[in-house]
Amino acid sequence: MFPVTSFLSCTEPIDQLECFSTRQKHHAKTYVTGLVAASNKTVQGISNYVLPAKSERALNKFLTEYNWDEDQLNKERLALLQQMNDTKWSSDGVVIIDDTFTHKTGENIPNAGKFYDHTIRGYIWGQNLVYALYADEKTTYPLGFRLYEKDAQRRVELAIELVDELIEIGVRRDTYLFDMSYCSQEFVTHLETYGKEWFSAVKSDARVLYGGERIRVDALAERIDTVPRTIDGETYHIWTQKRDVSRLGEVKLLITTKKASDEDDELSVKYIVSNKIDAPASHLIALYAMRWRVETFFRDTKQDLGFGDCELRHAAGASRHWHLLMLAYSLLKLGTAHSALGTILERATSLRNDIKRSFRESVENLLSWALNSPNRSTDELMHQIEGMFV
Template structure:
């Protein structure tokens, strides 16, 4: 419920964006500040809590009617991230492909439908978005997304388009990561066409050739003898070999099981597959573990940045909401990187510390605003803030 009296400083990067007109920059700063600091992240909630907002109507027009190019916004956002060492991408980074389901209730929302949500282990009504995410040891941020429609392109088609877009904007990362759902001949060949490597999980029922016969990979796991290895302080039982994998051809297969003394901790066996035939086993495990970065992006964006709060029923408005959310996420990364705490905070995989930094700034702005307007008295100040509590 706290009123937001000034734009957050992390939104200053919007001043340099050429995709927005002067007036549109004001609305963009309003929306991004609201996504970060407002408790209610709908258009109505943002317009009431960010005092610089012109009106709810103006903010709706910015999302649905004003002429600005969200693809150009995305390119300028990614360019801004390359201006800081803490957020600059490199060949050593990875690109992660995955999708997430938003939980919604409206039946008029763009491409809404029933989708299986792995996090809920159930089918839910919502929207399904396929994302690409950059990650390395020091940072992580989204590259792009596609809204999935069941009757149109497949999620594999969207994943391929995201690979194309990454190449077009110059993402230098050499390795792509995805889970078993995306481990298809079509996608891996597309990634390899750009001379890139990839690591994925195999489904337990996927067949591989071993001992002259095609068997399920989980059946293979019961035949082999593993070797104990330590990776980043964790112990794994590991087996690896170059095998012919069904529909993928000759690839490196790695079977690993994390060792734990905690009886309550699940300890599933993972079946990894990759075209990085000569890569060390420990490097493959360490690299694939970075796939978790996109899960933290989904979690943080849903909890803290309004990923699921868009109520816009027009395709263009919904698309712009998610583009502005990616801008908010990136602005937080850049804002903290510019701060005295940047060296430490920019290396965190969670957005929690970045948000704390910006919310602290919002409180400081409110106190400063109160002191500057102290001559109005309490009643006068409350009159100005009255709309926040309606």
């Protein structure tokens, strides 16, 4: 991997942030540039690959000792996103609540523990983070997060904290989407105290009042007749009614089946509930499809922005790593919003094109740096980047 000789242009809005001092802005630009462009996204890797970095020690102190407010950074980050039409909140925007894991090896990593990861159907050692994301037709970006402390808090409690935080900082979206892990009376009641609409899948063993008895929702699916509907070019077989679901009360219940793929005859069955009683089935299915945005966010940040690369054993430092990662993600979104390149779909679904543009910019900066150093020998230029080879 070649050295990064200049801060990426996407970091320029950091100069507007009041949460950092002048010196801290330099470190923030270093870290964000490293998260986007360096191949090694640890503190050591970033300090080696990003040549404007002061030192590894200075960058470490920025994360663990310097006095700056993460909550203020988050508010200012979201305020920056409201300055562009492609990233500001819209009337059709939703908030998605979900969690993800980082895989770790050390036992002294903050709040690391043994967790069951359904994506691999096995246990991993790592950290678990609960996230809130904003999504609409044009864009997706993180709103906030909480690091789950095993045996100390429940994920639902962290989700409630996130909702309170979003209300406090002015994220006034009316619809919340979440998966079955958060579909509890406690959480939906909390949302409804704010007048929010909510939407979720439920487990197959959820109990539904039907025919005067409580039966599992998957047993109900065997008794009902579904109706084929075409929504966004996909054929669904659906059934929907207002029903009493245990611990949720009267909700809109939607049972939908569709082929998992054109090559596979196996049916994918979803059991969906919402307090949007009058919403048509097509609207609920379209909302459910929005949940894949959070999976894309987790994939992109893990593959391209060093989501799980923080090796700090300092809890506050790890938290700041994720806050700066959210800043990097958002600045890339802003860079795309300023650019004529890319389609709306690319902006909404993946950072890969933004990363490619940043990579091209890094190459251009490197060539410019070398060409503008005619009085230096090759040995002198190599001395500048020798830290990368240690």
